[in-house]
Amino acid sequence: MARTVFHVDVNSAFLSWSAVQMLRNGYDTDLRLIPSAIGGDEEKRKGIVLAKSIPAKKYGVITGEPLWQARKKCPELVIVPANYGLYSRMSSLFTEIIDHEFPVWQKYSVDECFIDCTGMEGIRGDPIQSAEALRSEIKERLGFTVSIGVSSCKVLAKMAGELKKPDAVSSIFPYEVEKKLWPLPVDELFMVGRSTARALNLMGISQIGDLAKTDPEIMKKRFGKHGLSIWLYANGIDQEPVVSTMREEPKSCSQSVTLPHDMSCEKDIIPVISRLCAALAYRLRRLGKCCCEVTVFFKDDKFVTVSRQQRLFRPTDISGELFEKTRSLFRLIYDGRPIRALGIGFSALTPKEGCAFTLFDDPANLGRKFAIDAAADSVRSRFGGESLLPASALISPTFEHLKRFEPNEGHIRTVCPF
DNA sequence: TCTGGGGTCCTAGGACCC
C-alpha cells in the first residue's frame, strides 16, 4: 500500500523562535521581517551565522558563514545571540502538537519531524488538506511558521518541503518526480554535500534528473554504497520507515570546544580536556551508560583534524578513569602544533547494568570512585552541570552550550578537589 | 587572528593470522 509521509520543518528555527520570544517580551520589531541572524560569539571565535531571516537571505547571507562576512554583505544585519534553552522548549511545544494529532511520527532534529499519516484520510481529509490544517494550527498556537512536504516516502517529503518556504505545504508525489525533483540542482538532493556535488559536476551531472538517469552501476563503482543511495533518492525511491520512537539509544557522545585562542602548551590544554571529560562523563552517567572506547581529536590552526581512538580494558563511566585515558591518548598524538579546537568522544556505549568488573579490579577502590562521582553528580543535578569541576579545569574556557541540556538556569561554582 | 558543535555512517589501508 502506498504510504503518506509528511516532513515538517520549522522555518529559520532559531531565528523564528528568538523572534517570537522577543515579541512576547515587548520588543517591537519582528526579526523575521528585517535582515537579521542568530550568531555565535565572535570574541570566542565562534562567530558564525546559525540562522538567518529571509530578508538577510536576499543579501546573500548563508548559514555557517563567519559573521564579519555576513556583515560585509549586509551592513545593517541585526545579530542576536543564540538561546539554546529557549530552542529546546520551543522544540518540545512543536512536537507536542504533532504528538497530539498523529500516532506515528519521528523527531529528526530539533526543528524537524517526519509523520506517517497513511490511512488517516478518513479522520483528517486528503493529505494536502491535513498538512494545511497542521501548518495553520502550529502557526496559530505557537506563533511561528513551518513548511510541510507531502509525499509517499521520507526523502521525497523532505525534498518537497524545500520547494516552498516559509509557511507552505508542497508535495512531490511519485508521479511528480520528473517534473518537480529532476530539474533541481544536484547539490540540493538529500545526502549530496559539497564534496559529492563537486565530483558529480565533474562527471557532467548537474541536475537531479541527470543523476537519476545515470547507470546505477557507475554510481556504485564511483561512490560505493553512498552512490547507490543517492541514485535511489534521485529516482524517488526510499523505503525507510517513520520510526515512532521518542528517542533512539545514542551510539556515541562527544563534546568539543573552539578555544578562545590557539594553544600549543600542554599545561594549558590538559585542563580543557579535564573540563570536557568532567562534562561528558556526567552526561554518560545520566544516560545510564558505560563506554568501551574513547576518542580524542583536535583541529589545528590550519583546520586539519587529527584524531585517535582506543578501546578500554573494560567499560566504564568513572570520571577519573576516563580522564586518565583521554589525557594519555592526547599525549600520544600531540606534536606541539597550535590547536584551535579540541574534543573528546565516548563510543561503543553499553548499558551500565551489564558492565562487569575484571579480576584486576579492587572492589573497595572502585566503590570509592563510584561514590565520588555520585556525590559530584548530585551537586550537578541541583546546581547545573558545570557547577562542580575539577580544580584544574577552572582555568579552561567555559562551555556555554552545555546549558542546552540543563534545566537549571542558576550556576553556583564550587571547586572540586579531584 | 575568517570557518560551531553534536551526531552517524562508510571506506581505505594497515596489522595480523593462517
Place this chain on the structure above:
DNA sequence: TCTGGGGTCCTAGGACCC
C-alpha cells in the same frame, strides 16, 4: 633478487546531516 593470498579486525579520516 623474489617476495602467495585470503580473511578478519581495527581505526583515522572524511563524508553527510542538523
